Amino acid sequence: IPAKLHSQTLASDLIGTKVYVQNGDSFGRVDDLLLDDSGDAAGIVVDTSGIFGIGGKSIGVPFDLVDVEKDSTDAIVGVRINLTKAATDVAPAFRDRIAGAATNGMRRSDDDSAMRSTIE
Numbered sequence: 430i431p432a433k434l435h436s437q438t439l440a441s442d443l444i445g446t447k448v449y450v451q452n453g454d455s456f457g458r459v460d461d462l463l464l465d466d467s468g469d470a471a472g473i474v475v476d477t478s479g480i481f482g483i484g485g486k487s488i489g490v491p492f493d494l495v496d497v498e499k500d501s502t503d504a505i506v507g508v509r510i511n512l513t514k515a516a517t518d519v520a521p522a523f524r525d526r527i528a529g530a531a532t533n534g535m536r537r538s539d540d541d542s543a544m545r546s547t548i549e
Contacts, residue, residue: 438497438505446497448475448508450517459508460487473508474523489523 433439440462448456460476470492478485494511510517 435503442505443473443497443508446505446508448473448510450510450512450514452513453509454514456510456514456517457485463489475510475517477517487523488517488520 444459444461446459448459450456457475457477459473461474462470463472463474465471472489472491473495474487474489476485476487478487490510490512496509496511497505498507498509500506512520
């Protein structure tokens with residue numbers, strides 16, 4: 430791959446970007462990307478921590494609810510998630526493993542339907 434295409438985004442450009450909810454209110458920053466087994470983007474992890482990392486949490490947001498906003502030079506200016514602030518407040522905190530999967534040696538890849546029903 431000689432260079433990124435106009436339709437592609439580098440993870441390093443996305444991580445740290447400000448995240449906004451539906452009405453445009455600032456919500457947090459992109460903390461990480463979540464990839465599925467085939468390497469496709471499954472979602473983003475948003476850090477909602479308050480000042481000095483106090484008073485927030487991280488949530489996972491499915492990528493189909495994410496709009497990466499770019500300016501005329503193709504630079505990322507923000508990420509809008511198609512959720513209300515109220516929906517993000519009740520979303521479960523993101524964990525890097527599903528409870529029980531690591532302890533019983535199982536590798537588990539659930540769809541996001543349980544999380545989706547909580548936040549939508």
